[in-house]
Amino acid sequence: MTLVHPELNPQAIARTYELDRRHVFHSWSAQAEITPMVITRAEGSYIWDGEGNRLLDFSSQLVNTNIGHQHPYVVEAIADQARTLATVAPQHANDQRSEAARLICERAPGELNRVFFTNGGADANEHAVRMARLTTGRPKVLSRYRSYHGGTQTAINLTGDPRRWPNDEGTSGVVHFFGPYLYRSHFDATTEEEECRRALAHLEQVIELEGPQTIAAILLEAIPGTAGIMPPPPGYLAGVRALCDQYGIVFIVDEVMTGFGRTGAWFVCDDEGVVPDLLTFAKGVNSGYVPLGGVVISDRIAEHFAHRPYPGGLTYSGHPLACAAAVAAITVMERDGIIDNARRIGTDVFGPELVRLAAQHPSVGEVRGRGVFWAIELVTDRHTRRPVAPTGGSSPVMAEAVRASKELGLLPFTNSGRIHLVPPCTITESEAREGLHIIDQVLSRVDTLCGASS
Incomplete structure (x- = not known):
């Protein structure tokens, strides 16, 4: 037309x-x-x-x-915030940042009670991995083939699609494994139950062969997005959670693309009854009207930094225009x-x-x-x-x-x-x-x- x-x-x-x-x-x-x-x-x-x-x-x-x-409600919220306070450094408290953090934590699963704000999804994954490595003292991170986690240096190495190849020098401490994908099964599975069981067995073998004491985190997209929109079979995310608990590994769920309504739920992992240690978000939190992302942090991870500084930050962390857009967007999602x-x-x-x-x-x-x-x-x-x-x-x-x-x-x-x-x-x-x-x-x-x- x-x-x-x-x-x-x-x-x-x-x-x-x-x-x-x-x-x-x-x-x-x-x-x-x-x-x-x-x-x-x-x-x-x-x-x-x-x-x-x-x-x-x-x-x-x-x-x-x-x-x-x-969306007129969100556009007006951004304009109102620009007239009130257009920018503020991240070391200060701000009403929109505080309210956005509250709204996000209330919708996240389990005891994920703090938010570290970033500018987008890639740096959210970068900081989640940094937190996991600092908390565990371990170097390696496991992520699946057929995945995408962002274009910055750590995030692109975590990525499991060909966009990683020109940027991968094999020095990032990332190990890739096969996730469940029944249509093109790597495990000769014929049912979702078989695919789930065999994919988890494969992941456990990778953990054992890499050395559990060397692995800081497993990072997964809740549902791989640009790699093919492959919903995990029932029980897979819970099975990964159990493996992380068994081996003392931090479980990071990337909900940058799936979060805030995309799949008909606030978050996929909550829909699946799974609580990660760290949950990353961006995109849908305010529909990209102003760049915003973040890491939602469990109490256990947050406690590690209670009396030692977290060595990371961004000039625009929790930018008031972005947070005002998030507050308005979450309000609209709930209201409408x-x-x-x-x-x-x-x-x-x-x-x-x-x-x-x-x-x-x-x-x-x-x-x-x-x-x-x-x-x-x-x-x-x-x-x-x-x-x-x-x-x-x-x-x-x-x-x-x-x-x-x-x-x-x-x-x-x-x-x-x-x-x-x-x-x-x-x-x-x-x-x-x-x-x-x-x-x-x-x-x-x-x-x-x-x-x-x-």
Whole structure:
């Protein structure tokens, strides 16, 4: 659908693009080979590009606009805070920081009662690992293949997807292991129960062979996000918690992408009845309106630093504009039933409709997810499960899927050979079905292009 709004200024948009290409250095990109989309405005579940096209945002940008675009209550809270106190150093107390910490701790599982604020998810994971190493006096951290934990030095080495490779010199003290992924099982499992049991046995063997006394922490995404949205089988997170307890290892759960409603719960680990020692968050805490992340800390870890300084900090830790946005966003989520909406959309719309699409389209190998956090895995052959694009790469088929989605009015999120369905948690049922109708058309094109067989 194309809508030309009054503010559309072709000359200004052309200049925006020209200056971007001349001066902006983009992440994860070969600079001469990209053509960034100009986004001129956004509202709710939609964005408008520089040509006036309205696109349904099924990416939530980078899976962070949980309350949708330009929510008036949160925008006004940021403006009010800017008029009152625009910035304050982290060593001082501030009402918005204190209130944001309270709201986050009250929604975190178990006795996680303190928050160390960061600027985003990568540095949250950096500091969580630092806390674990300092608390245990051990050097190693275990994390899974098929994961993403951020782009800073420790976080990228913790990452288990190919973005790690150019940055990995093998000196970070990180050891990777295989997590559960039944569709492409590393354990020859045929059921979720088998996959869970064998994945935990594999992890325990890695712990034993690496030496439990050398391992500070195990770091896991509650549900791996950009690596494929693979919900763990029942009992897996609890099993990892038990292994950490058995061997005196700190358990860190990364809920940067899953936290604050994305899966239809405040946090996945709470939904699973699991309490980590450290929980990292960012993105959905305030929908990215102002950068904010953090580590929610158990009493045991916090006690270690009660009478010794924690050797870390950030100039913008708990920035008042970011915290005001978090307070407003959490308030809105609670007041408007946004988390319940995400769960309902997943249960009543995405879940059954994606199963139906999978049955109709031979290019769909598997669909999986929760809430408004789903992945469609595309294959050229259902029997061999050959993906349409390599891990960490793309293909003409995926390029066409992206192009067709935009042409039909949908901004997608894709990774390797998958289409992810990750709209705002505020999406309405009619908007969700609008997006699925477009996905249906895109999958028909993919079926033809890749010659998938059922």
